[in-house]
Amino acid sequence: MDKVLIRELKVETVIGIYEWEKQIHQNLLIDLDMDFDIREAASSDDYQFALCYETVSNRLIELITEKPIDLIETVAERVAQCVMEEFGVRRVKVKVMKPGAVPAAKAVGVEIVRGHD
Numbered sequence: 207m208d209k210v211l212i213r214e215l216k217v218e219t220v221i222g223i224y225e226w227e228k229q230i231h232q233n234l235l236i237d238l239d240m241d242f243d244i245r246e247a248a249s250s251d252d253y254q255f256a257l258c259y260e261t262v263s264n265r266l267i268e269l270i271t272e273k274p275i276d277l278i279e280t281v282a283e284r285v286a287q288c289v290m291e292e293f294g295v296r297r298v299k300v301k302v303m304k305p306g307a308v309p310a311a312k313a314v315g316v317e318i319v320r321g322h323d
């Protein structure tokens with residue numbers, strides 16, 4: 207299946223389970239693999255048939271930053287639900303990484319796949 211990809215979308219937001227985390231902003235890095243048939247956009251060279259990675263990125267930043275979230279699992283599920291419901295994506299892989307959360311690790315994170323072919 208064709209895919210539209212977003213890599214390392216940086217989202218600065220209030221994220222975490224601890225009280226001190228609720229007082230600061232931290233970065234999340236989000237990867238998306240969105241199943242999407244690109245043939246109509248490619249053959250027509252017409253933007254109206256494309257899944258706009260810019261529009262998706264801006265919507266996800268809005269979604270994630272609208273209120274504090276405890277778990278990165280919640281971020282992943284909300285992102286998957288949003289791209290399927292609002293952008294007509296039938297299957298999506300979402301990876302949410304939290305750099306710096308564990309000092310000894312470069313990043314920690316979760317990855318989910320939602321939807322079907």
Ligand SMILES: Nc1nc2c(c(=O)[nH]1)N=C([C@H](O)[C@@H](O)CO)CN2
Pocket residue numbers: 221222223224227276277278279304306307308
């Ligand atoms: N599976 C998870 N484990 C942990 C999370 C999380 O979101 N998912 N969050 C934390 C803390 O917020 C941590 O990032 C603070 O450094 C701990 N474990």
